[in-house]
Amino acid sequence: MRATILSGPRDIRVEEVPDPQLATTGGGVGRDAIVRVVAACVCGSDLWPYRGVTQPKTPKRIGHEMVGVVEQVAADVTRVKPGDFVIAPFYDCCGACANCRNGFTTSCLEAGSWGGRDHWGLDVDGCQGELVRVPHADGTLKVVEGGMPDESLIPSLLTLSDVFLTGHHAAISAGVRPGSTVAVVGDGAVGLSGVLAAKRLGAERIVAMSRHESRQRLATAFGATDIVPQRGDEGIAALKEMFDGIGPDAVLECVGTKESMDQALRSARPGGQVGFVGVPNGGPELPVRTMFSTNVGVRGGVAPVRDYVDELLPEVLDGSLNPGAVFDATFSLDESAEAYAAMDERRAIKSLLRP
């Protein structure tokens, strides 16, 4: 089969690799499924190794978001069967351990990662490819009832593997509820998803911090009531002024840099809450004295999307939510290099890949 491989900084190749095989792991149990990928995509976090900011061992299989059709299942898989259309979260999880039972499948005690290793040390495919071996198929995969969905739904279903539910996690972590005032730091696909999630949760006023016209337009379509193009002290002053001189209740930090976290922490009103989902890129550490004096809380992290998908899927299927609008460019698998370049150069908000 063909799959995308990161061979070095800004060097994305699509190569022939061995087809994945069902494995038997952990006490001779067959927990795997093989899924044929219908759609995958490029994540903002894929750009860190692509740019060489983080330096993984290369060549490396890459991609962690997909929807697809189950081709095979191992002997002990009971909830997933060949022919099922499935959404895969950006990690695999058993669905049964103490952390999975608590709603934090991202901390599954048997978790593994796409393009890395499973819990038992076996290689796992990246999701940007034709086929993927899925460990813990029963715990990991969400079956969309009714088989292959309408083509128009594919982009939005794909966002339930990561990006939209990561934005949702930012909003949940920031405590957004009906009537909340919200600012969103970051106008990438996750930040825009955060706008949509905040709207869905009933926020009364949502400020998108964005200086890019196409992203401002999508933010507005997703429910942003205000746009603030300024950053840093100017952006904070603009927000304070909009909200009684003290700032909004909730701030969604959807970037992961020192500057964006600083902006988020200083924007929230006293007693407010920062929900953060931007992968912290080597820091910064959080200023605990500032948090102490302002009572601004910080919560978030790697989004437990598998725990959210049951609640959000029906709204995507009935068309009331259209998070797939974050995809503004579509590529074939063979065009993966261009899919990365388009996002890297900010020509695309998010690139969809169709193997």
Add this chain to the structure above:
Amino acid sequence: MRATILSGPRDIRVEEVPDPQLATTGGGVGRDAIVRVVAACVCGSDLWPYRGVTQPKTPKRIGHEMVGVVEQVAADVTRVKPGDFVIAPFYDCCGACANCRNGFTTSCLEAGSWGGRDHWGLDVDGCQGELVRVPHADGTLKVVEGGMPDESLIPSLLTLSDVFLTGHHAAISAGVRPGSTVAVVGDGAVGLSGVLAAKRLGAERIVAMSRHESRQRLATAFGATDIVPQRGDEGIAALKEMFDGIGPDAVLECVGTKESMDQALRSARPGGQVGFVGVPNGGPELPVRTMFSTNVGVRGGVAPVRDYVDELLPEVLDGSLNPGAVFDATFSLDESAEAYAAMDERRAIKSLLRP
């Protein structure tokens, strides 16, 4: 009148000072009350300047917790009158600004501090003295209906000025709810108050981290179901083992050191929450990557006790809550030096002062 003065490291004196006078501030408005102190106390945070860890300009009036009887009020005070028995929070607040309306009176836009300055730059008395000028009397003081309460209630009423409601804030900030599993880091008066607050909020299991027998006893009386004397990695391992191998839902950080915050962050289960009220003593900064990977949230800070007192006061008055048990030593005002020494040397959990 006589008042306690910090004259230098470990140098507490009681001296004659001028009686406070009602002031007219901010647009010629008289917002003050003069309160005769019935009981005050020494806070763990008073020990930082006492020990010279923080170095305020000395001599300095000190103390920020009191209950007392109103002697005089200024012209524009409407909710408080001479003869009222009142509880003062450890800060003054207007009760009307955007932050006060949000339930974060600690961030009042006109706040001042006891023993420091009010919003208009006038000196304010410390609470360890015979009389105190209270700015924003209407917003700051909580009137206990019925005048002077029974002597037996004085210690518990005094805890509503800071210590018990600071423990309560730790529990609220950590998200404690019915059925929660909780660990409390710190066995000082605030930590013990956190145990009592967690019990009141319905926690199912409460672990007090303590190696001092008298404090273990009080923790148990307050509702702790388990005692863990170990600290650091050993303490964390003990907690993990007690809770499914992953740790408790909520951890109350009631110390404020690098070690205690580290212990709290590493003890909570994935997706759990740290509520912190220990005044951070110069750090540490919070490890955002750890928080990201575990989804452990951090929230807390200076406790908005004035916002909590309405809810908790009835339970103190009817005897169903007895947070005053944290006072295990009582001193006259003239014995203030000994009241400090007893806490500094851990001979007392918390010292009560009766002017």
